[in-house]
Amino acid sequence: MSSIVVQLCIIVLVWCSRKSIRFTLAQDSLTGTNSECLGWLSANMTVATMLKGREVPGPIPIEDADLIPTWANFTLLRVGQEFAQKHIGFLGLSHLYGLLFENFLPDIKYTLLATGSSNLKERAARRYLATATQILLWYQNSFHIPEERKILLTSIKNVRQHHFDASFKVQLKLKDKNFLELQRADLQAQMKSRKQSIYNDYPFWLAFHQDLQHSHIPFEKREYPTSNFNGIPISQFGLGITQFSFAGIVVLFHKQLGIVHVTDEELRGFVHLWGVLGHMLGIRDESNICLQADLKRSKQLFEEMREKIIIPALFEMDESSHIQLSGYLDGLQHLNDMVTPRLIVYRFLRDIVRVQPTSMYLSATAIEKMYIAGMDGILTDNLMMNRWLVNKNAMFLMDSNGYRFFRGNYHTDDEKSRAAFYSREKLVL
Numbered sequence: 001m002s003s004i005v006v007q008l009c010i011i012v013l014v015w016c017s018r019k020s021i022r023f024t025l026a027q028d029s030l031t032g033t034n035s036e037c038l039g040w041l042s043a044n045m046t047v048a049t050m051l052k053g054r055e056v057p058g059p060i061p062i063e064d065a066d067l068i069p070t071w072a073n074f075t076l077l078r079v080g081q082e083f084a085q086k087h088i089g090f091l092g093l094s095h096l097y098g099l100l101f102e103n104f105l106p107d108i109k110y111t112l113l114a115t116g117s118s119n120l121k122e123r124a125a126r127r128y129l130a131t132a133t134q135i136l137l138w139y140q141n142s143f144h145i146p147e148e149r150k151i152l153l154t155s156i157k158n159v160r161q162h163h164f165d166a167s168f169k170v171q172l173k174l175k176d177k178n179f180l181e182l183q184r185a186d187l188q189a190q191m192k193s194r195k196q197s198i199y200n201d202y203p204f205w206l207a208f209h210q211d212l213q214h215s216h217i218p219f220e221k222r223e224y225p226t227s228n229f230n231g232i233p234i235s236q237f238g239l240g241i242t243q244f245s246f247a248g249i250v251v252l253f254h255k256q257l258g259i260v261h262v263t264d265e266e267l268r269g270f271v272h273l274w275g276v277l278g279h280m281l282g283i284r285d286e287s288n289i290c291l292q293a294d295l296k297r298s299k300q301l302f303e304e305m306r307e308k309i310i311i312p313a314l315f316e317m318d319e320s321s322h323i324q325l326s327g328y329l330d331g332l333q334h335l336n337d338m339v340t341p342r343l344i345v346y347r348f349l350r351d352i353v354r355v356q357p358t359s360m361y362l363s364a365t366a367i368e369k370m371y372i373a374g375m376d377g378i379l380t381d382n383l384m385m386n387r388w389l390v391n392k393n394a395m396f397l398m399d400s401n402g403y404r405f406f407r408g409n410y411h412t413d414d415e416k417s418r419a420a421f422y423s424r425e426k427l428v429l
């Protein structure tokens with residue numbers, strides 16, 4: 001089903017290098033000797049250490065030659081990619097939930113708001129699809145085979161460059177103190193005028209807040225770590241969160257998300273894959289949440305992030321998150337009618353936040369209730385047939401929308417890696 005992923009574009013990394021600023025920092029330490037190649041730099045990372053990354057600007061410059069880190073384990077990367085390909089449908093779906101919280105996280109939402117392009121459904125849909133297209137290339141092209149590796153590297157370099165450009169622009173805009181206020185007012189007016197938007201669906205938002213307020217989550221766990229916006233549009237911390245939205249969610253919730261038969265080795269491979277992708281996209285090793293020494297510690301860190309960052313952020317929603325989240329949900333529905341905001345948010349609350357979304361369910365239409373039941377059927381009765389069907393559907397959704405948005409740029413992997421960011425010659429950011 002809906003693959004989507006995308007925001008990544010802005011999010012996943014942002015700035016990296018404008019060419020060759022020599023990067024020496026972690027390089028010396030990288031020649032170190034960890035036998036598992038994992039984990040020694042950010043060993044025993046916690047949310048407290050992650051938060052220090054708020055002060056450190058996003059993606060660091062890396063020279064092309066250093067794109068693939070010296071600590072990459074090609075065997076493990078292949079395990080991770082094979083796992084991703086096998087479950088591409090359900091994985092797409094989990095990425096979609098992951099991107100949901102990017103839209104309300106206080107540390108990220110201002111940057112998204114400033115770019116102004118993820119709040120309208122057509123633009124949001126294009127942006128998600130562009131990101132999904134690139135991520136799919138990262139799952140499907142080998143780090144080993146030269147021609148595939150070339151596609152992979154081209155795609156990553158383009159994404160880095162786009163993020164760099166976007167955050168550069170955002171940083172300039174954010175220097176103007178009134179900018180965010182004006183932008184918010186402008187977007188708000190636009191959203192209000194769109195009667196079809198979930199933004200204007202009062203019962204939906206009421207249900208959403210009621211389900212959270214009435215949940216078992218204790219009051220002391222509803223507080224987001226205080227942040228004062230420090231002028232860094234995307235920090236290393238923000239990037240770590242994005243890594244969580246792709247890798248962390250899958251490690252913690254693969255069962256609820258339909259990926260039932262999975263080995264620890266596959267999960268380690270998938271985490272390692274995102275550790276390497278994170279590095280390639282500019283995350284410093286000390287902020288890379290996918291470099292824990294073993295799967296057990298990765299799970300601990302991800303669980304702690306869920307509890308101390310993701311859940312509290314839900315209780316911090318304000319007008320800008322409201323705008324962002326609405327744009328995101330409208331965008332998904334624009335890609336596929338079946339993916340309605342209620343369906344997505346209901347399952348997000350139930351399976352990831354793990355609260356009882358009673359009000360959300362009651363506010364759903366009969367058709368949506370049917371979809372919810374159908375989806376649960378597919379998830380619990382995890383036959384190979386289901387996986388096959390969901391994979392096929394995901395690919396169909398990608399391809400039909402891919403041709404629709406990117407036309408000639410959406411044929412071969414090579415073309416996609418170079419140009420599936422553009423829509424009628426205009427960059428989709």
Ligand SMILES: *[C@@H]1O[C@H](CO)[C@@H](O)[C@H](O)[C@H]1NC(C)=O
Nearest residue numbers: 034035036037073074075076
């Ligand atoms: C790479 O990962 C594989 C699979 O987990 C493991 O057997 C191997 O020892 C690792 N290689 C290195 C150099 O750590």
Ligand SMILES: *[C@@H]1O[C@H](CO)[C@@H](O)[C@H](O)[C@H]1NC(C)=O
Nearest residue numbers: 039040041042043044045293
């Ligand atoms: C990480 O924690 C483990 C177990 O708690 C400990 O043995 C190890 O020395 C710690 N590593 C670092 C780098 O702090």
